[in-house]
Amino acid sequence: MYSICKNVIDKKKRYTCPVEVHTQVTMVLGSYLISAILIAIATYLLWHISVFVRKYRKWKAASFKQHIAIVGPIHPIWGSLHLFTDLNSYFKLLGSIVDNERPKVYCAWVMFFFPNFGICHPDSAQILYKSSEPKAISTAGSYKYIKDWIGDGLLVSSGKKWERNRRLLTPAFHFEILKPYVKVYNTVTDIFLNQVKPNAESGEAVDIFPYVTLTTLDTILRCAFSYEGNIQGQGSKHPYVHAVNRLSSLLVSRLLQPWLMHDFVYYNLSSEGREYKKCCDYAHEFSNRIIQKRKKVLIEEGPPTKRHLDFLDILLTAKDKNGIGLSDEDIRAEVDTFMFEGHDTTASAISWAIYSLGKYPREQDIVYKEMSNLLRNNKEISWENLQDMPQLTAFVKESMRMFTPVPMGARQLTSPMTIGDVVIPAGVNVDVNQHMIHHHPDVWQEHEVFKPERFLQNDLTERHPYSFVPFAAGPRNCIGQNFAMNEIKVVIGRLVHRYKVKLVEGHNYDINPELVMRAKHGIKVKLESR
Numbered sequence: 001m002y003s004i005c006k007n008v009i010d011k012k013k014r015y016t017c018p019v020e021v022h023t024q025v026t027m028v029l030g031s032y033l034i035s036a037i038l039i040a041i042a043t044y045l046l047w048h049i050s051v052f053v054r055k056y057r058k059w060k061a062a063s064f065k066q067h068i069a070i071v072g073p074i075h076p077i078w079g080s081l082h083l084f085t086d087l088n089s090y091f092k093l094l095g096s097i098v099d100n101e102r103p104k105v106y107c108a109w110v111m112f113f114f115p116n117f118g119i120c121h122p123d124s125a126q127i128l129y130k131s132s133e134p135k136a137i138s139t140a141g142s143y144k145y146i147k148d149w150i151g152d153g154l155l156v157s158s159g160k161k162w163e164r165n166r167r168l169l170t171p172a173f174h175f176e177i178l179k180p181y182v183k184v185y186n187t188v189t190d191i192f193l194n195q196v197k198p199n200a201e202s203g204e205a206v207d208i209f210p211y212v213t214l215t216t217l218d219t220i221l222r223c224a225f226s227y228e229g230n231i232q233g234q235g236s237k238h239p240y241v242h243a244v245n246r247l248s249s250l251l252v253s254r255l256l257q258p259w260l261m262h263d264f265v266y267y268n269l270s271s272e273g274r275e276y277k278k279c280c281d282y283a284h285e286f287s288n289r290i291i292q293k294r295k296k297v298l299i300e301e302g303p304p305t306k307r308h309l310d311f312l313d314i315l316l317t318a319k320d321k322n323g324i325g326l327s328d329e330d331i332r333a334e335v336d337t338f339m340f341e342g343h344d345t346t347a348s349a350i351s352w353a354i355y356s357l358g359k360y361p362r363e364q365d366i367v368y369k370e371m372s373n374l375l376r377n378n379k380e381i382s383w384e385n386l387q388d389m390p391q392l393t394a395f396v397k398e399s400m401r402m403f404t405p406v407p408m409g410a411r412q413l414t415s416p417m418t419i420g421d422v423v424i425p426a427g428v429n430v431d432v433n434q435h436m437i438h439h440h441p442d443v444w445q446e447h448e449v450f451k452p453e454r455f456l457q458n459d460l461t462e463r464h465p466y467s468f469v470p471f472a473a474g475p476r477n478c479i480g481q482n483f484a485m486n487e488i489k490v491v492i493g494r495l496v497h498r499y500k501v502k503l504v505e506g507h508n509y510d511i512n513p514e515l516v517m518r519a520k521h522g523i524k525v526k527l528e529s530r
């Protein structure tokens with residue numbers, strides 16, 4: 001600094017005014033600063049380009065030389081991005097490749113800078129699901145983006161932390177804990193059925209997804225926190241409902257806008273990013289407030305005697321073999337994970353099951369007959385009833401096969417993985433395409449035909465154990481799957497018992513993968529009282 005100033009002053013004539021000297025120094029310093037910034041940007045870009053080139057070479061060697069199905073033709077710069085405009089068209093394109101080439105592994109270059117592989121057959125799914133490869137959180141995609149909301153909870157954590165927390169959380173899904181929740185599902189379903197009653201009376205079509213989303217959010221808030229705010233009545237006027245709904249939509253929106261990939265751009269230069277941050281802060285504050293309040297009650301009064309144990313009770317009291325429990329931050333991350341994983345996925349499964357009731361009236365009649373025999377004059381579904389409804393269970397499973405609620409997951413390989421005669425290099429993302437596994441023509445005959453009987457007892461023995469994976473499989477499978485199936489069965493069973501579901505003209509979608517992503521754009525049905 002001293003030498004810069006001295007140089008400037010030396011170069012000046014003796015009588016230079018001090019203000020002028022100051023201006024000159026500032027200019028020289030400014031130009032140094034600009035050069036430093038430009039060098040930093042150039043280094044950053046070069047580093048990214050070199051990472052990209054390395055990945056691209058690996059991907060190219062692994063894919064082209066091994067003759068696997070390629071989502072192509074591949075452009076040298078855009079990869080396969082130019083072939084589809086959104087997730088719907090991506091799924092459509094992939095569907096036609098799987099139908100024609102019947103691959104077990106495919107590869108695509110979905111996003112700029114992110115070449116990846118995908119798995120679409122139970123044989124290859126089995127290898128990846130059984131491995132302990134971590135979720136793909138270091139690159140673009142939903143896991144990375146969602147971390148700011150749900151923290152390092154079960155869904156995204158890995159290694160020792162995931163192992164320990166999974167062990168501590170497993171008792172929260174024991175059937176003794178799940179049993180009293182059936183009462184909660186019935187209470188929440190009562191409210192849902194009353195919410196749609198005016199439409200049933202007037203004959204007006206109802207867009208089912210927003211109602212169902214509130215129903216599943218209400219359920220998870222009651223089961224996780226014993227929180228009984230007027231969720232379904234208030235809808236988005238409830239600030240937490242508003243925050244969670246916005247977070248879910250903003251996440252999907254970011255996935256479809258690769259230029260918002262970088263956190264700096266997203267949080268500083270985009271209004272969506274700023275809104276995401278605001279909603280995250282609110283959701284965290286909401287969870288923290290409830291956690292701190294409950295902690296105090298548990299210390300002062302001990303475990304609850306007048307109500308069922310909820311997830312929060314279990315999280316707060318869980319201890320590992322050294323007597324160490326979860327930290328406050330861990331508890332918040334797990335609670336937020338349940339909020340996210342536990343409501344949107346279930347809402348999608350229920351909405352598509354309702355659509356399926358309308359679309360397949362013959363199958364709806366079979367389910368209705370089973371429910372009338374089972375319930376007779378009872379309004380509510382009991383824990384015992386849940387084990388005694390094969391037709392409804394098969395119907396729900398077939399609906400989840402057809403319209404897979406979580407269509408894809410992704411892992412990032414830490415070491416090369418051999419799948420059949422294909423070797424996938426380390427460092428690459430691998431999608432597990434649950435939707436394509438459910439529509440692979442070598443696995444599911446007439447995969448586009450809705451046949452719940454596929455899931456009835458005598459058909460099960462011949463099926464590959466990894467062919468039906470709506471809840472994933474292996475050590476990272478869905479911890480909440482029994483919770484979800486019970487909730488879905490109560491809502492669908494009671495809905496069909498009370499109303500006949502009919503499709504609305506113009507909402508009879510063709511059966512194709514596009515449907516999977518359509519849930520949020522409206523699933524309209526008509527309800528007729530029985």
Ligand code: HEM
Pocket residue numbers: 135154155156166337338341342343345346349405406409410470471472475476477478479480481483484
């Ligand atoms: C129909 C409803 C549901 C579906 C289709 C579903 C599906 C899935 C899938 C596919 C995964 C694996 C994700 C991946 O590989 O990245 C998963 C994981 C998970 N799910 Fe679910 N889920 C549902 C409901 C629930 C519910 C109700 C809860 C909680 C109350 C829940 C909690 C979780 C958690 C915590 C994980 C991470 C597990 C781990 O990695 O150890 N899910 N779910």
